[in-house]
Amino acid sequence: MLGPFNRGGRRKPMGEINVVPFIDVMLVLLVIFMITAPMLTQGVQVDLPQVASEPIDPSEDSDPINVAVESDGRYSIWVGGDEPREVGIDEIAERVIILLERQPGTPVMVHGDRNVPYGQVVTLMSTLQTAGVSNVGLISEPPPGEN
Template identity: 55%
Template sequence: MYTLQQRKRRRLLAEINVVPYIDVMLVLLVIFMITAPMLTQGVKVDLPQAASKPVKPPEDEPPLLINVDVQGRYYINAGKAPRQPVTADKLLEVVTLVLRHKPDTPILIGGDRQVSYGAVVKVMALLQQAGAPHIGLITETPSRQESR
């Protein structure tokens, strides 16, 4: 009889209590929901929708054009030498001065087809630092041969 009682005591309980795991999961979910919006960084850009027509800037206020070439050099159509490359600091300075004088000046960025995405994003970040409220991207209309 002693062995029969011993066997009953040794019987294991094979259930796992998952309630604490669910509690931990819900706490982590709440933490991630709160912190995720704080971690996102980006450059605010107003992009036109695909079905929209090209925007024509006012004739009395020409847009500020910033171009990025294949080597990642910046060009701006303001100043004494618009065909000379400028540094990032000079670009920031010129855009800040233009926006301080005329805050509604439209700003357009043009990038060479071969330029890296990162170079264009750097320009957008500089323009955001300068206080540009709206940034547009310059594109070309695809030709019929390229669309085939």
């Protein structure tokens, strides 16, 4: 009498897949990604305050370098009370380097329109970081009624 696995000398094809090797591979990949993922994160280093923000004291010796990202994606730069001048993202780094060589330690303030994509502000801050700016201030307006 022939059994279910012995039909005429041929083996019956198995209808199940052994998933244990796949599980082993997935666990190894999970461990590898858990170890390497924290090493791959990139970011712009920003010195954030640890307390409620206070207005900036205007009695500082040097006027800040102001860089703005407008709602349509254009960039502008100016110092103190000067008129804003429209520039490209590449020109911002050059101008900031020149201004910081003249007066090291000059604060740099970023004015970002609320409708600007987050990526453009990050690109601007990264450009400032490559220009040698170690501390970037983000300008905001107080909510209505809080003056």
